[in-house]
Amino acid sequence: METLTGTRAIVTGATSGLGRAMAKALVDAGAQIAVTGRSRTRAEAVASELGQAAAGYELDVRLEASVEACLEQVYESFGGIDVLINNAGIGMRSFNPSFMSSPQAFWEVSPDGFRDVIETKMTGVFLAARAIVPRMLEAGGGRIVNVSMNMQTMTRRGFVPYGPAGAGVEALSRIMAADLAETPVTVNILLPGGATATGMIPDDVSAEMRTRLLDPAIMGPPIVWLASDDAAGIHDQRIVATEFADWLARR
DSSP: OOOOTTOEEEETTOSSHHHHHHHHHHHHTTOEEEEEESOHHHHHHHHHHHOTTEEEEEOOTTOHHHHHHHHHHHHHHHSOOSEEEEOOOOOGGGTOTTTTTSOOOGGGSOHHHHHHHHIIIIIHHHHHHHHHHHHHHHHTOEEEEEEOOOHHHHTOTTOTTHHHHHHHHHHHHHHHHHHTTTSSEEEEEEEOSSOBSSTTSOTTOOHHHHTTOBOGGGGHHHHHHHTSGGGTTOOSOEEEGGGHHHHHHHO
16 A cells, blocks of 8 residues: 555545545545535535545535635645545436436436536536646646546437536546646546446446446545555556556556
């Protein structure tokens, strides 16, 4: 297990699912973590459960003012941020609870639902990175990890707007990496590699399918490694958690 003592990280959408799993893994590895979510109460409760190295903050990644206010608080408390993990997102069930068994065509998706998913996932990555990168450059370094999804999900029938939001995050990540080339700030993409046992899975999924869902903890080893000294200089990589051990062995 890598030792992340002294590493300060902020995880967006950290109150449940993949975000919470990554926050826990980082805390367990010795990092100091800012747990963020739209509800301050929930973020603080999760942080309390994770231990003294975690602190909860209110953050709505859709809103520039919220991003700036949250970062000001975290920087004041932590003294800086070494790692930004852009994880916040809204799943399909937020506007179609039966999206697996009864997929909606794109023209049936409400404009408000479309905007909410895109703004949370894609615009949120942009706003958070836009606000923190100048600080990282001034500090002499930093790491950004953007959480994505399988490419099949991006183009799957009935997956508007979740799929396009993921595709947008990947394109944005590649451009961010290009813009930050030759700087001390790195950008990488991390995805689980399959459907995970989180609140984004619809209630009507079969018992057989549930047995195939990945444990969100699968994100732990790669995110801890990406935050560690071993990952210094790793840039513009797309890392699949289910394939992480093999990917690392090939390096």
